[in-house]
Amino acid sequence: MRAVGMILAGGNSYRMRELSNKRAIAAMPIAGSFRSIDFALSSMSNSRIQKVAVLTQYNSRSLNEHLSSSKWWDFGRKQGGLFVFPPTVTADNSFWYRGTADALYQNLDFLKNCHEPYVVIASGDGVYKLDFNKVLEYHIAKKADITVVCKQLPPGEDVSRFGVLRMNENCRIEQFEEKPMASDANTISCGIYVVRRRQLIELIEKSAEEGRFDFVRDILIRYKGVRKIFGYKIDSYWSNIASVESYFRTNMDFLKKEVRDYFFREYPEVHSKVDDLPPAKYNPGSEVKNSLISAGSIINGAVENSILFSNVFVGENCVIKNSIVLSDVYLGDNVHLENCIVESRDTIRANTYYNGDDGIKIVIESDERYVL
Structure with a gap:
């Protein structure tokens, strides 16, 4: 051209x-x-x-x-x-x-x-x-x-x-x-x-x-x-x-x-930098409906109408609805997210509840996995 x-x-x-x-x-x-x-x-x-x-x-x-x-x-x-x-x-x-x-x-x-x-x-x-x-x-x-x-x-x-x-x-x-x-x-x-x-x-x-x-x-x-x-x-x-x-x-x-x-x-394709990651893993008890789950993620809970980026760990009994979870996020057991965007490299502690009732809620937590 x-x-x-x-x-x-x-x-x-x-x-x-x-x-x-x-x-x-x-x-x-x-x-x-x-x-x-x-x-x-x-x-x-x-x-x-x-x-x-x-x-x-x-x-x-x-x-x-x-x-x-x-x-x-x-x-x-x-x-x-x-x-x-x-x-x-x-x-x-x-x-x-x-x-x-x-x-x-x-x-x-x-x-x-x-x-x-x-x-x-x-x-x-x-x-x-x-x-x-x-x-x-x-x-x-x-x-x-x-x-x-x-x-x-x-x-x-x-x-x-x-x-x-x-x-x-x-x-x-x-x-x-x-x-x-x-x-x-x-x-x-x-x-x-x-x-x-x-x-x-x-x-x-x-x-x-x-x-x-x-x-x-x-x-x-x-x-x-x-x-x-x-x-x-x-x-x-x-x-x-x-x-x-x-x-x-x-x-x-x-x-x-x-x-x-x-x-x-449809042609033409959209290209991007590709990370060398294993495919997403769905453990027994997990349930995923109408969602995009990226490579490297491990799902133990329920995910519905949501997008999970790479290397997201979803703990047991978690519920994720109408939410976006960015890369390298750890969700502890019994976490509930609805109408949220979770920032990358976050650790969401077990038994935590976030709901964007009056709009999209941005969730940012300190990531204890990376603390010296």
Whole structure:
């Protein structure tokens, strides 16, 4: 494909509450054995984008470990590859990334040294599958300066977390509001853009000269009446996980057969780093209904409508309902969880009860197994 990929994976969100204390949002676990960034990386790999840069910043250690080898997404090529760019202190610059446009500006040399004529920019917190070749063909056919991938949400859905846009009959974007308090429009930006490489360099350099650092506000919104910015609508599954509620809902979507089949059985595949773990073990007396149980887990109790990530131990007489248990968690005997997210590397003591009666409860306990 005639494009280079740029994945913006350095952000944080207060809406993730305690879940972002350990990791970047792009490293959040999804569907038992994936990370959020896997979906953007897989879409780029499946679209034959050979060169991809990931811009990391906040709590990036877990994300950097996940990206330590490019082979899982087939980027280990002589031409191209997977590049990870954290903020770098130089003689000329001592800032962290001050925004999405500034993150691109601080890595502008990478773009200048590329030979691909187009750039695909994506965020690392979306769950989707997308053929970027079709987006690029649309971009070229429209003779667009920038193409924004967008999706129409169901009526009544909260759009305050997204960029909301309006298009004319030719799909040219005429209005763009970033995270409005209220809006009667329901077409939102998916945080995925296609732009010509030389034009992107020009726009980013211009913004930096003027002290502007945000790609959406300082480029998309500012130039919408000057540049030809078009929307590319998708109708396939897409979800953003940048809040506790949306993260919980997205994971629970994978308990639906049609969603699992779409991501796991239909071509193209979603790729991820694979851990060498034994299959899950179900001991006598265990009972599992409509749940995803990952490798390395041992089940002795009852699990229903839940997702358990790798290396989870469920003690005897435990009841887990409508919950997400992240990796390396030990649940003692007689533990009851309902409407919860259990943070990784936790030890939940025996005879403990947690219930998210008024919303999703995040359970964080000190892990005595690792105390010296």
